[in-house]
Amino acid sequence: MIRNPLPWWLASPAALLMLAFLALPMVMLLGLSLNPFVPGAGVGEGFTLSHYADLATDDYFHTIFGRTLALSFWVTLGCLLIGVPEAWVLSRLSPRWRAVSMVIVLGPLLISVIVRTLGWAILLGSEGVINRSLMALGWIDAPIRMMYTFSAMTVALVHVLVPFMVLAVWASLQRLDPATLQAAASLGAPPTTVFRRVVLPQVVPGMLSGVLIVFAMAASAFATPAIIGGRRLKVVPTTIYDEFLGNLNWPLGAALAAVLLVIVLVVTLGTNRWVERRWRRVFE
């Protein structure tokens, strides 16, 4: 290899920024999670594993971690179920309709998560649009409580994250060999069979990257669960917020964040390995 320092000079400002403002703070976060908490004073000196012990033994935290994982699971499943067919539809549209549909499907990604979540709060509130319409139709007598429920959080997060799934599957559909579809159709396969037996196996890599992105983002989403779930339905990110800015227990918050990070990494790397082994041929 030719020793050439030029690329390192070019990349060093960006690399230094990442080391100073990402790598170093993350290491310090790990250190913080091992400091004792002194009520009133905040972070104490010394080394303790007590915060991790709390997370491992306290049912309060088990519920929160369980809820976060369940939420991420259902959101990922929801995004797969509607995102994959939608990407397929997009690829079959005429160019003009596709352009319009792209803006509708991907555009919300660029709009603030706060604005999108506000929309769901307006729809789902007890005085909200859905409740008022159902009551006007005479289908229900009293408003159904939808805000501050698990399903409301799931639906709102699917809305926030599904564009990532469509985008990932869409990228993989563009690499699809159209000859395989024509071959299947000419051999008499009905459209549903073509989709199931020819298209789906070829877009597995796209579905996989979509699943990984959506799961990681759902597990660490803050604003949507905070607004739709409220104080009743805490997830790990909202608990971190409360520990940090409410109880001022920074070490416990740091331990929560470290465990969240490890869970997200383990689940995404595990899924990645499982799918790659199961569908090895597609990735070659």
Place this chain on the structure above:
Amino acid sequence: MSSPARLSWPLRLFHSLFAVFMLAPLLMVVLVSLTDKGYIALPFSGASWRWYAAIADAHDFITAFINSLWLAAAAATISALLAVPAGLAIAWHRFAGRDALLGLLLSPLMVPHIVLAIALLKFFTLIGASSTWWGLTLSHTVIVLPYVLRLVVAAATGHERSISQAAQSLGAPPWVVFWRIELPLILPGVTGGWIIAFINSFDEVTMSLFVASASTATLPVKMYNHIAHTIDPLLASISTVLIVLTLVLMLALDRFFGLDRVLSGRSN
């Protein structure tokens, strides 16, 4: 595909329902902003612009909006200044540690914002930079840099280096080669990346909640804190303004770069 076959009706129905699902919450925000009542109610009888007029008196929201604009412009610009040389190094050179470098520069995409937020809060407190303007700006620079980098690398990868080499052999100094030949070649990637970085910084809420202070509060932070207390039509009118502004940027992005390409970080 040569000729897109006509979609069957179940697929058309699905596509329409999907579009309704994506648009419904945004439409609700727009509708609610037009009420003449002091509270959120749909359907309502009287329509008015009063909540748009109310924005003019919401000084703290306007300050936060201006904060957000400056912050997003600064973060996008700094990240572009850092990502262009780094992206060119990665796209045009083969060197030991290239993959590790790319991994490091893209790592903000992997770390949840809530985790990075508290790591930075701790870090800034320790070095005495908590609630400073530059701390907030550099935090945003870290999280938007990967978006610019991906588009710069994608834009640079497709280009022949022989043009630069030809210019060099004709005696052009390195900075002339960069300024007159290489930069124009990758400019679409840089511009698209800058806009995506700007939007991502402008919309960012989780990290800013921890790193911003009362005086540097961004618009999303201000709106989040407002929602935590009450949801009123003022929020809806501010949100509608944001939706319209984003729509304009979005159509520009789609027209010049293709929305799917910019968002997934691929070149034109």
